[in-house]
Amino acid sequence: MTVSYVVTGGGRGIGRAIVQRLLGTDNVVVAVERDARALEWAGGQVIPVIGDASAAEIAEQAADAAEQAGTLTGWVNNAAVFRDASVDSAAAGEIVGLITANLAPPVVGCTTAVRRFLRAGTNGAIVNITSHQAQRAVPGALPYSTAKAAIEGLTRALAVEYGARGIRVNAVAPGSVATERYAEFLASLDPSVAARVEQQMAELHPIGRVATTDEIAAAVEYLLSPNASFVNGAVLPVDGGRSALALDPEAR
Structure with missing residues (x-):
């Protein structure tokens, strides 16, 4: 049986790693x-x-x-917009728009996935990609932190409402990840500044480094799999212990 998945924001970074993880053989x-x-x-x-x-x-x-290609089994809401704004310098409407830009894709994705799973009468799993910032905000990133916190609430609400109907909904909350965007940011800095940034990132994560995209994708793959059949409504931190340490140099 061919199994199919949908991954939003699947071209780069974490999304690409998730796509590559899920492909498997068939x-x-x-x-x-x-x-x-x-x-x-x-x-x-x-x-x-x-x-x-x-x-x-x-x-x-x-x-x-996805349904034409196989049995739709999983949906991953990964697409996100990275744009900082603060309420003292941006209009309220702009803030709301930025929150919506990050919240709308998973709401639309979850709505579509749930309806398709129910219509097909099959079990299904949804994974929403959130962030360590959903629980521990970073100064200047209010829209992103707010949206990610709302997505975690959405995750729990859907898990409660549809778990008995065979649909599991969970979230993965990464810390900092070595994506193309991260590499481009480091490359834009003076080498000495970039080295300090990397040292700060090592200090933020008790494991001593940022994540690879494949490490995030592995957690997503697990939550979509039968091995996670009794995991529902969970937010899984995949952050090398960053949320447990709860240290952020930007807060000082």
Whole structure:
């Protein structure tokens, strides 16, 4: 039996690692991505859907493609917008818009996935990608932290409402991750400054480094798998102990 998944923001970073993890031997993954160029690496087992993950019609298109390819089994809401704003310098409407930009994609994705699982009469699993910032905010990142906290609330609410109907909903909360965006940020700095940033990141994470994208993807793969059949409504920190240490240099 061919199993299919949908991953939003599947072209780069954590999303790409999740797509590659889920492919396996017979699986098909539908990757939702704004930029078609971000999926140029993908092979025939990856079905691209180009568009905004917050648009209902794009989510429906992704679900259709997944169901045509196999049995839709899992949905990963990974797409996110990284833009900082503070209430003392940005208008309230701008703040609300930035929160919505991060909250709308998982709401749309969860709505689509739940309806498809129910219609097909099959069990299914949803994983929402949140952040350590959902519980421990970083100065200047109010919209992102607020949206990620709301997504964790969404995760718990859906788990309670649909668990008895065979649908599990969980979240993965990464710490800092060595994505392309992270590498580009370091490359934009003077080498001595970049070295200090990397040292700070090592101090923030008790393991002594930031995560690889594949380490986040491995947690997602587990939560989607039958091995996690009794895990529902959980937020799994995959942050090397950053949330347990609760230290952030920006707060000083």
